Amino acid sequence: MILVTGATGNVGRHLVGELLCADVKVRALTRDPATARLPGEVEVARTDEMPLDGVTSMFLNPAVFWTGLGDVLERARDHGVRRIVMLSSSAALDDDPRNAIGAHHLELERAIEATGLEWTFVRPGEFATNALAWADTIRAGEPVREPYARARSAPIHERDIAAVAARALLSDGLVGAKPVLSGPEALTHPEMVEIIGAAAGVPARFEEISPEQAREEMLSRPYMREGIVDALLRVRAEAADRDVEISPEVERITGRPARTFAEWAADHF
Numbered sequence: 001m002i003l004v005t006g007a008t009g010n011v012g013r014h015l016v017g018e019l020l021c022a023d024v025k026v027r028a029l030t031r032d033p034a035t036a037r038l039p040g041e042v043e044v045a046r047t048d049e050m051p052l053d054g055v056t057s058m059f060l061n062p063a064v065f066w067t068g069l070g071d072v073l074e075r076a077r078d079h080g081v082r083r084i085v086m087l088s089s090s091a092a093l094d095d096d097p098r099n100a101i102g103a104h105h106l107e108l109e110r111a112i113e114a115t116g117l118e119w120t121f122v123r124p125g126e127f128a129t130n131a132l133a134w135a136d137t138i139r140a141g142e143p144v145r146e147p148y149a150r151a152r153s154a155p156i157h158e159r160d161i162a163a164v165a166a167r168a169l170l171s172d173g174l175v176g177a178k179p180v181l182s183g184p185e186a187l188t189h190p191e192m193v194e195i196i197g198a199a200a201g202v203p204a205r206f207e208e209i210s211p212e213q214a215r216e217e218m219l220s221r222p223y224m225r226e227g228i229v230d231a232l233l234r235v236r237a238e239a240a241d242r243d244v245e246i247s248p249e250v251e252r253i254t255g256r257p258a259r260t261f262a263e264w265a266a267d268h269f
Contacts, residue, residue, distance in 0.1 A: 002058065005058070006064045018162055128156060138197060154246055160258050167254065
């Protein structure tokens with residue numbers, strides 16, 4: 001039995017599909033099982049109940065445990081869980097304490113390492129799904145307003161993250177590994193907006209704003225915290241002045257190239 005936390009999220013839903021294709025038992029955790037819309041063969045349970053009986057491996061999504069893991073790791077070990085695969089972040093490569101995203105993921109990684117269980121930390125960079133925040137703006141014909149128009153990143157399709165996580169759960173080749181994942185190409189936000197517009201069949205425009213304007217807008221969102229906002233803006237500022245490193249890990253691990261941003265846009269628009 002493999003336990004998947006965040007099973008209805010962007011990565012978790014695809015991971016459940018990958019595991020079912022491998023013909024393994026899956027227990028999917030979600031806040032509301034009644035609205036999960038997962039395949040019938042999946043055992044669905046509430047996240048706050050965290051049933052661990054019979055579980056041998058688990059996928060841990062930190063977004064589910066943003067305020068802390070509590071006793072999850074101790075309970076996992078006591079119930080005989082042997083392996084934890086965590087959805088970490090390439091931000092964990094940055095040991096700057098100002099990087100709240102990196103610090104959070106590093107703290108969780110170290111806690112998992114201390115359990116003595118088998119582990120793999122999957123470290124993707126920018127999620128292509130972040131661009132879904134622009135969907136309504138683009139469809140309304142309004143410009144996408146972001147800072148640092150020259151900054152590049154290599155956004156990764158959530159299906160590729162799920163595919164790597166599935167390999168880590170199903171085989172031994174990634175035990176003790178921390179693969180950094182990226183998409184196959186470096187793009188600016190204006191280029192991403194243009195690609196989405198083409199996929200949606202509508203004109204799409206980008207308008208650069210100042211970091212100060214961006215910070216004010218981001219902090220107005222209920223799910224954004226000051227440390228996270230500052231970390232995101234710092235990453236974008238640094239990306240404006242350096243080349244993007246494209247990771248080969250998706251292809252090395254899965255045996256096929258990482259999906260392009262255009263493929264992601266076609267899947268979602």
